[in-house]
Amino acid sequence: MATPPLTLSPLLGSRNIPPPTLVSMKPCFRTNRAFKVSCDDSCFEVRNITYRPPGTEINLLNGVSISLPEKSFGLIFGRSGSGKTTLLQLIAGLSKPTSGSICVQRYGNDGKPNQSPEQLSPERVGIVFQFPERYFVADNVLEELIFGWPRQRSSIQLKELLASRLQRAITSVGLHGIPLDKDPNSLSGGYKRRLALAIQLVQIPALLLLDEPLAGLDWKARADVVKLLKVLKKELTILVVSHDLKELAPLVDRSWKMEMGGVLKEEPLPVC
């Protein structure tokens, strides 16, 4: 039986993004690891995207391109207001690019595309906005996790599928020791982030987008989230926007700098 796609949590559209603090950058650079795209590998590709919000005269993004191989970790850094979050929103399908495309491209042994690019559908993308815990709506962890799920009567098979996905998501973010009837707002900062990640992982996204995943956490919670992302990276393709370059650097396979005016350039991280 075909599995109906799970709807994205209604929370997504309502999460506002306050500006993060800018972390000073050190003047030494880390080299990006070389990537070999081999037989039947696929890449998430943003191709020459331009974005001008409806009714405005200014392009927030100008000819942005990204290629991120499956199960790799990409990081976008750059000054506040340069357009990083805007780009994540476009990749997640929350707004439409004015021109350009977002797709999945498969490559053959020779490194050349071996079929036509497939448009990246929003159902395959999970996004966790900055400070996601500010937008928790439920009284307990379980309700928070299933907030966006279909409420109509569903088949036993669908219920079983959702339950197994839920179990897997809870385990993969290390929430299994937490009672499901606990108030999400009583969790520690690090566990709130785990919960926000689990909400997205239930849908088994092919691509996970994270906007400032370490912002506002204490050092212990930051270290926990970095450790968790290292584990998730084995299963998922992850694209992060962050100012916390030093802590995330060990995970990063590819990095880009967003210049003011929405111009993106592939560039090594400016950290030792």
Ligand SMILES: Nc1ncnc2c1ncn2[C@@H]1O[C@H](COP(=O)(O)OP(=O)(O)OP(=O)(O)O)[C@@H](O)[C@H]1O
């Ligand atoms: N719908 C819109 N209409 C006009 N301007 C917008 C719109 N959305 C965002 N902007 C502006 O676009 C610029 C880029 O915003 P964006 O949030 O993408 O930057 P950012 O690089 O993620 O910044 P930060 O690091 O502070 O989160 C900002 O100047 C913002 O005010």
